[in-house]
Amino acid sequence: MAVLSFGQALRDALDVAMSEDERVFIAGEGVGVSIHYDPNLPTHGLLEKYGPKRVKDTPVSEAAIAGLAVGASTLGLRPVVEIMFFPFITLATDMLVNHAGKLRYLSGGKSSFPLTVRVKAGVNFAAGCQHSHNLEAWLAHSPGLKVVFPSTPAEAKGLLLSAIFDPNPVVVVEEMLLYWMQGEVPDGDYRIPIGKARVVIPGKDCTIVSYGGAVYTALEAAKTLSGEGISLEVVDLRSLVPLDRRCLLDSVSRTGRLVVLHDATKFGGFGAEISAIVAEEAFDMLKAPVKRVAAPDIPVPVSPPQEIFYKPSSEMIIEAVRSTVGKA
Amino acid sequence: MAVLSFGQALRDALDVAMSEDERVFIAGEGVGVSIHYDPNLPTHGLLEKYGPKRVKDTPVSEAAIAGLAVGASTLGLRPVVEIMFFPFITLATDMLVNHAGKLRYLSGGKSSFPLTVRVKAGVNFAAGCQHSHNLEAWLAHSPGLKVVFPSTPAEAKGLLLSAIFDPNPVVVVEEMLLYWMQGEVPDGDYRIPIGKARVVIPGKDCTIVSYGGAVYTALEAAKTLSGEGISLEVVDLRSLVPLDRRCLLDSVSRTGRLVVLHDATKFGGFGAEISAIVAEEAFDMLKAPVKRVAAPDIPVPVSPPQEIFYKPSSEMIIEAVRSTVGKA
Amino acid sequence: MDSREVDAGLRKTMYEEMVLIRKFEEKLIELSQEKDKLVGMQILANGQEAVAVGIVKALKPDDVIVSNHRSHGHLLAKGANPKYLMAEIMGKATGVNKGKSGTLHMAVPEVNALMTTTIVGGGPPLAVGAAFAQQYRGESNITVVFFGDGAAAEGSVHEAMNLSNLWKLPVLFVCENNCWAGAQSLSEHCAVGDIAARAVGYGMPGELVDGNDVAKVYTLAKKMVMGCRNGQGPALIEAKTYRMRGHGEHDHQHYVDKKELEEWSRLCPIKRLRNNMLSEGLVSEAQLQTIGRQVEARVDEAAKFGTESPYPLPEEALEDVWVEDFTMQQVAQ
Amino acid sequence: MDSREVDAGLRKTMYEEMVLIRKFEEKLIELSQEKDKLVGMQILANGQEAVAVGIVKALKPDDVIVSNHRSHGHLLAKGANPKYLMAEIMGKATGVNKGKSGTLHMAVPEVNALMTTTIVGGGPPLAVGAAFAQQYRGESNITVVFFGDGAAAEGSVHEAMNLSNLWKLPVLFVCENNCWAGAQSLSEHCAVGDIAARAVGYGMPGELVDGNDVAKVYTLAKKMVMGCRNGQGPALIEAKTYRMRGHGEHDHQHYVDKKELEEWSRLCPIKRLRNNMLSEGLVSEAQLQTIGRQVEARVDEAAKFGTESPYPLPEEALEDVWVEDFTMQQVAQ
Ligand SMILES: Cc1ncc(C[n+]2csc(CCOP(=O)(O)OP(=O)(O)O)c2C)c(N)n1
Ligand SMILES: Cc1ncc(C[n+]2csc(CCOP(=O)(O)OP(=O)(O)O)c2C)c(N)n1
Numbered sequence A, B: 001m002a003v004l005s006f007g008q009a010l011r012d013a014l015d016v017a018m019s020e021d022e023r024v025f026i027a028g029e030g031v032g033v034s035i036h037y038d039p040n041l042p043t044h045g046l047l048e049k050y051g052p053k054r055v056k057d058t059p060v061s062e063a064a065i066a067g068l069a070v071g072a073s074t075l076g077l078r079p080v081v082e083i084m085f086f087p088f089i090t091l092a093t094d095m096l097v098n099h100a101g102k103l104r105y106l107s108g109g110k111s112s113f114p115l116t117v118r119v120k121a122g123v124n125f126a127a128g129c130q131h132s133h134n135l136e137a138w139l140a141h142s143p144g145l146k147v148v149f150p151s152t153p154a155e156a157k158g159l160l161l162s163a164i165f166d167p168n169p170v171v172v173v174e175e176m177l178l179y180w181m182q183g184e185v186p187d188g189d190y191r192i193p194i195g196k197a198r199v200v201i202p203g204k205d206c207t208i209v210s211y212g213g214a215v216y217t218a219l220e221a222a223k224t225l226s227g228e229g230i231s232l233e234v235v236d237l238r239s240l241v242p243l244d245r246r247c248l249l250d251s252v253s254r255t256g257r258l259v260v261l262h263d264a265t266k267f268g269g270f271g272a273e274i275s276a277i278v279a280e281e282a283f284d285m286l287k288a289p290v291k292r293v294a295a296p297d298i299p300v301p302v303s304p305p306q307e308i309f310y311k312p313s314s315e316m317i318i319e320a321v322r323s324t325v326g327k328a
Numbered sequence C, D: 001m002d003s004r005e006v007d008a009g010l011r012k013t014m015y016e017e018m019v020l021i022r023k024f025e026e027k028l029i030e031l032s033q034e035k036d037k038l039v040g041m042q043i044l045a046n047g048q049e050a051v052a053v054g055i056v057k058a059l060k061p062d063d064v065i066v067s068n069h070r071s072h073g074h075l076l077a078k079g080a081n082p083k084y085l086m087a088e089i090m091g092k093a094t095g096v097n098k099g100k101s102g103t104l105h106m107a108v109p110e111v112n113a114l115m116t117t118t119i120v121g122g123g124p125p126l127a128v129g130a131a132f133a134q135q136y137r138g139e140s141n142i143t144v145v146f147f148g149d150g151a152a153a154e155g156s157v158h159e160a161m162n163l164s165n166l167w168k169l170p171v172l173f174v175c176e177n178n179c180w181a182g183a184q185s186l187s188e189h190c191a192v193g194d195i196a197a198r199a200v201g202y203g204m205p206g207e208l209v210d211g212n213d214v215a216k217v218y219t220l221a222k223k224m225v226m227g228c229r230n231g232q233g234p235a236l237i238e239a240k241t242y243r244m245r246g247h248g249e250h251d252h253q254h255y256v257d258k259k260e261l262e263e264w265s266r267l268c269p270i271k272r273l274r275n276n277m278l279s280e281g282l283v284s285e286a287q288l289q290t291i292g293r294q295v296e297a298r299v300d301e302a303a304k305f306g307t308e309s310p311y312p313l314p315e316e317a318l319e320d321v322w323v324e325d326f327t328m329q330q331v332a333q
């Protein structure tokens, strides 16, 4: 077990996959040579190690990058392609949604498309709304695509490795601002099953369900609230599709209360699905309405005070929890 | 008041807008000359009436079609562009989501983009999953875009006219299979405010919220259930963004029960948002869990029995309502 | 180039295949008049048979093709079994894709027709991926992608051409310029007369061919395929041809000049090959009639097979989304 | 063509503007060393000033420009006020877009710099729309869109070129080929040496120009702009130039050959114009120094204005999404 940064853990996953399996290659804009020279970036040094046959810098052509993955995967390769920032995935959605997610179905189960798309996400890195726009809700609403969204270095490695060797198309959302966060990471071919959530901290009074970097906002809130005698259970979904309904419902059955949190905008966000599932299936266990804490329904602004305003804060969670447990 | 088909009503809206305002033009693949020669199609005969300057057949270039609308609108025109089938909108999402929806914000409110996108939807016209895939949930989750989804000829006309003259980008989803449905349609410049839902039939026991063609499935269910002494209130949202929260919550406060219905896939669908809002804001009024009736999370299959299976049926609603009112 | 340069036996085979495509689709025309026989709109290759056959005959069985909405010809030329195609077009459980695809996006991996997409312009990026895999594994196989003149306007085609020559991938781009994209003629949707002219902008070879002359198509394809196979990278063929029927059988081509149709009907690729074989004395009228009857029998058998096959069960719609035994029930229910 | 063909007064103006761009961005380099002064990554036009100035000087004030992530030069050349740009880059309430845009997507409608997008390749389809409006209204105005060699690989650029020549729209496509797209050199991302070669595939004029010679850029732009204005449709200029700094100030160009940088630094467009004006005796050293000082004063004033301006209020982030007084609160709360 080594201590690695989140970015290094992703790099480690790519490294393990590539050294283990010749079928794995990576492609994307700057995955070989990058304007960012930083060992905490997931593809750092892989070109030097695996050479230009397996580490492919591409033109600025998101549709072709995705098409490359779709076509190569069905001939048996294991492509891992990168979409640089989340809003650029719009340029690849035809290939991902209409092709990666549907061509197996259209073949009547004859073909498969074992590809992985890595996409960098983050709502606060001062680049504005054309670089910052979390769209995981779109992908989760697209049949045939799995979607994972890790929050720790170990999860990042374990989920990316599982994604690469999953026989289906998987999108791995990487929260960029976590790249520099350190954590213990198991060595070798460490995989975390896709579709299993994790109870980060157990608690009695209210469940917070989240994923990605937002999990840390939830943990901050939990710390403050524990000082007030309110005990939060924090659940990290890790995988949005498939979703670990069991873990979600079990947690709610224990606490009777739920706050859903994500950094994406609220209206039509993934939190709505969580809330709807619980309202549908755990209605009788709920002691209070499910609350959602999410970004306002606006593009991400650049100005620093506004960017901070945009991102859901631990104070917002605290307020939501207080009102939920009736101590507002 | 004339009796028109849904498609003729849309055509009437385009006709009124074009004759009233020189700034309005229409563009898209086959909006002038079409392989379908049918007066029930929304752009039928407009080329003949307004000429090729204002009725523009385009190349098969969805991104450019959307870009045309964005660029022309900010110079003061009122573009009405068509995306032929819903899954093809993936090719235009960069232009719609990253540009139409964000450029005003990025300008600090200096610019505006008064464009309209018409997109044809429908999950059951035997063309398969690359032609049938309702993605309204994506658009509703995209800040800066309004989304309407009419269900009657009069609504189609009224909402399309409002969309064309709305100062913001609006997506009008047209349920293709309704094109041939007849109804009374007010003459002239008839507009329905965007953001107002409609109670189609009032009822006491349970609210069904829906939009587009699914409203008729709900009405069918209401008819059957009224025979059993269960009274349904059917609400047609008409506009997804902005959403008429008032109408929704009022209805639930009257009935205490809610079933949400749409033809799109369930997981992460727009129904989740409705359910989440109600669970959050009308929790105390709810006598039973909110149920969602929607398509299964699969691509649309072609084989007739499977296509029928895919589409949410009135039987499914009836079952959901029965279990909700405790008479399952 | 003279069609006589193409081996007589091969020309006869090509003739048979073109007739198979024609008669298969004529059966579809017939069946589309009957209620509830076929599912959805039929997009026919009537008039374009020489492109499919001429190109595919230049390939090896291991080569991959990527097709589009107008696929029947490509798939039959590649060796797909007409029975399973017919059943698929009828939405039957015995269809090549269990009825999930219908006519528009049939995949026939058995014959390396791996991906068919009805997203116009979707094929080229998929072909880039397939060709990349072929190059990566050091195979000598290549990938052919068929797309239309209308598709040439999609951005995806541009991205695919640039990327494939940058990496010298073995892709043969085949643009079937049939003069129409839906109800828009070439000059109404394309800024340039010859799409082949775009090849220079990607540094790859690009050539025009009479797409209604199967021998010419075949000969050019042979040459281009060799370049792809030898590591010279992609190439573009623009085959000038014509879509003889409407875009779907409901489309009566009200927007087409009848003279144009008549002219192209004189250029029918099957008639031309037939006349040229007859005039060279390669076949007799009687032999041609035999071929016709044999093909008709195969097509009838296919129609019978499709008609008699059962529909899939409704709930089988839930299958085939995922590779493992994992239905979205786990996700959504 | 000799730069002497360009009027001396105009050359002096162009010199001043190029110096303004250079010094404005040098101020950004300086400020980017200070903590929390600028917001986000700065993409500088250092070395490319002649393209912005040479092209924009060929335009009328009513002509529209569409810019990209490397916009400072384009916007200043079009007449944007450096104060409001600087404040925007600092994320201030007084910024040209109230701090909502920051450096990457500033729109300055006051000077018809209507849309700036940092979606690589996003500009050309937007320009098609703007040019369509100009044509539709019978104006003689045109639209210029700047994009990079990297952007040329995006499908959107292809769609825009085809559509604009099909409809003969007044768009001037200006590809600033600065030899790099991020850390990828031209030969690593583009299948062809000259992007101008693609013009023929759309049937429009396309020409190369030395992008570091402002007089040449201006002269070619004048010619191309006239064609656009006269209804001849779009045109493509590929300006060969060079990005002297990294892609963002954190980028130390570890992937660039130092010799390449030295060579291009000798070709500095400002130095060249300066030397040529001096050698012709159009200006004196003293006059050039005066220009330098005046420009510096403007830039210092802009920096002071930006620094002293307040940030917007956090909750003002909710404004400016919609035209009417309608916040998403109505939708989402
Ligand atoms: C992305 C996309 N846009 C639009 C369509 C609708 N459509 C189907 S076929 C067609 C015309 C295609 O023309 P062309 O590429 O020339 O092929 P042809 O039908 O002539 O063989 C169009 C626009 C589609 N299927 N996909
Ligand atoms: C759609 C999209 N893909 C990727 C990026 C990331 N990106 C920003 S600048 C850049 C390189 C662009 O190169 P070029 O077009 O040559 O412009 P230059 O920066 O050289 O001026 C890339 C890939 C982006 N902003 N948008």
Ligand SMILES: [Mg+2]
Pocket (backbone or CB within 6 Å): C148, C149, C150, C176, C177, C178, C179, C180, C181, C182
């Ligand atoms: Mg065609």
Ligand SMILES: [Mg+2]
Pocket (backbone or CB within 6 Å): D148, D149, D150, D176, D177, D178, D179, D180, D181, D182
């Ligand atoms: Mg560049």
